[in-house]
Amino acid sequence: MNNDLIKRDLATVWHPCTQMHDHELFPPIPIRRGDGVWLEDVNGKRYLDAISSWWVNLFGHANPRINAAIKTQLDRLEHVILAGFTHEPVITLSERLVAVAPRGLSRCFYAAEGSSAIEIALKMSFHYWQNVGEQRTRYINLSNSYHGETLGALSVGDVALYKQTYQPLLLQPITVRSPDCYYRESGESWEQYSLRAFEHMERALQHHARETCAVIVEPLVQCAGSMRMYHPRYLELLRAACDKYRVHLIADEIAVGFGRTGTLFACEQAHITPDILCLGKGLTGGYLPLSVCITTDKIYQAFYAEYGAQRAFLHSHSYTGNPLACAAALATLDIFRDDDVIARNRELAEQMRRATASLQDYPHVAEVRQTGMILAVEMAQNKKTRTPFPPEKRRGRVAYLHALGRGALLRPLGDVIYFMPPYVITSEEIDLLTDIARTSIDAASDLNA
Numbered sequence: 151m152n153n154d155l156i157k158r159d160l161a162t163v164w165h166p167c168t169q170m171h172d173h174e175l176f177p178p179i180p181i182r183r184g185d186g187v188w189l190e191d192v193n194g195k196r197y198l199d200a201i202s203s204w205w206v207n208l209f210g211h212a213n214p215r216i217n218a219a220i221k222t223q224l225d226r227l228e229h230v231i232l233a234g235f236t237h238e239p240v241i242t243l244s245e246r247l248v249a250v251a252p253r254g255l256s257r258c259f260y261a262a263e264g265s266s267a268i269e270i271a272l273k274m275s276f277h278y279w280q281n282v283g284e285q286r287t288r289y290i291n292l293s294n295s296y297h298g299e300t301l302g303a304l305s306v307g308d309v310a311l312y313k314q315t316y317q318p319l320l321l322q323p324i325t326v327r328s329p330d331c332y333y334r335e336s337g338e339s340w341e342q343y344s345l346r347a348f349e350h351m352e353r354a355l356q357h358h359a360r361e362t363c364a365v366i367v368e369p370l371v372q373c374a375g376s377m378r379m380y381h382p383r384y385l386e387l388l389r390a391a392c393d394k395y396r397v398h399l400i401a402d403e404i405a406v407g408f409g410r411t412g413t414l415f416a417c418e419q420a421h422i423t424p425d426i427l428c429l430g431k432g433l434t435g436g437y438l439p440l441s442v443c444i445t446t447d448k449i450y451q452a453f454y455a456e457y458g459a460q461r462a463f464l465h466s467h468s469y470t471g472n473p474l475a476c477a478a479a480l481a482t483l484d485i486f487r488d489d490d491v492i493a494r495n496r497e498l499a500e501q502m503r504r505a506t507a508s509l510q511d512y513p514h515v516a517e518v519r520q521t522g523m524i525l526a527v528e529m530a531q532n533k534k535t536r537t538p539f540p541p542e543k544r545r546g547r548v549a550y551l552h553a554l555g556r557g558a559l560l561r562p563l564g565d566v567i568y569f570m571p572p573y574v575i576t577s578e579e580i581d582l583l584t585d586i587a588r589t590s591i592d593a594a595s596d597l598n599a
């Protein structure tokens with residue numbers, strides 16, 4: 151490996167989601183080039199990017215169409231303030247997002263990171279209720295949820311690893327048991343379990359609706375929460391209940407949006423429209439930071455008034471609606487429009503299912519589960535009881551290092567190995583990835599259990 155780059159990195163860079171001490175043993179890998187699903191390090195070794203570089207990449211690294219769109223935009227306008235000014239890319243992008251989003255969503259408010267979109271959704275919902283004369287201060291979230299790591303977003307998440315340390319600083323949400331189907335009774339279907347889990351949500355809404363601004367959920371897949379999955383019927387019931395109890399529904403599709411679950415947006419599978427839809431990650435095809443909250447005319451109108459009435463939404467970020475990012479997002483939407491991506495993904499998802507089906511029989515594999523282009527393999531100490539490995543015997547890391555050695559980036563979540571690849575992956579690459587996952591799980595299982 152290029153020791154000079156690593157030395158310089160370790161002297162000044164502080165990496166995300168990393169105990170930097172680990173880099174004494176396993177230094178970061180300097181990447182010099184990307185091409186499709188492949189990343190190439192400075193020595194020429196290639197890695198199949200099975201997790202789309204933290205779930206952002208949709209159509210491969212160095213995608214010629216997205217590259218070209220950004221280059222064209224770069225020669226016209228790199229950035230302009232979006233308060234008091236506007237530009238064609240942000241206008242066209244807003245029109246096109248509204249056209250493809252669930253029916254009834256009509257206004258786009260932009261930011262850069264996904265977490266910022268969550269902050270916006272939380273503030274927008276709170277401020278809406280204030281503008282219509284109701285003082286509400288709470289949010290309902292699901293256990294095992296993840297919505298980002300700024301303080302508001304962290305508050306409505308529920309992954310202890312990220313949250314625990316900062317607890318004294320956070321809002322106190324009303325946390326309801328997740329419909330995550332990993333814990334269903336044997337013989338129980340996803341649908342039955344998710345419907346049963348809804349009773350907890352119904353009860354929370356009964357008790358807390360009048361103090362609650364919004365319910366926030368990740369539709370269908372709790373991604374950072376170990377790729378746990380649930381049935382779309384839960385979302386149908388949730389939409390109906392939010393209407394009944396007059397509470398907003400915030401759908402965080404930052405990870406699951408843009409075709410990940412088999413439809414363009416996960417909400418489509420439940421035929422629902424949230425009050426606020428949060429998008430990020432794949433919005434620019436994995437090129438540039440851009441996120442957006444798309445909301446209804448009803449919410450928008452509650453902020454519309456004569457100047458100075460304390461009603462306006464004064465939230466802002468420096469790079470709101472950046473034109474280069476909008477150009478990347480438009481090129482991404484073009485690919486969805488021109489290439490029949492959703493239909494092709496259905497075939498890829500089926501190939502992933504077939505390739506990995508036999509992993510279910512492995513001694514330490516408790517479950518192989520899938521929603522569209524997300525396929526997760528959960529390892530456990532006891533397959534039958536689904537007892538997890540104790541923290542000191544975590545297997546994900548062993549599998550990760552093994553996979554790197556064989557040329558795949560399969561960064562796990564705890565003991566869950568998952569495929570969430572760019573949509574340009576081929577069936578040969580799926581087979582290769584499955585083979586690497588298989589030997590990685592073998593390597594992890596070989597340790598004294």
Ligand SMILES: *Cc1c(COP(=O)(O)O)cnc(C)c1O
Nearest residue numbers: 263264265296297298402404405
């Ligand atoms: C990644 C993620 C976020 C946060 O997005 P960032 O761009 O990392 O700030 C929020 N919600 C979900 C569901 C995510 O997966």
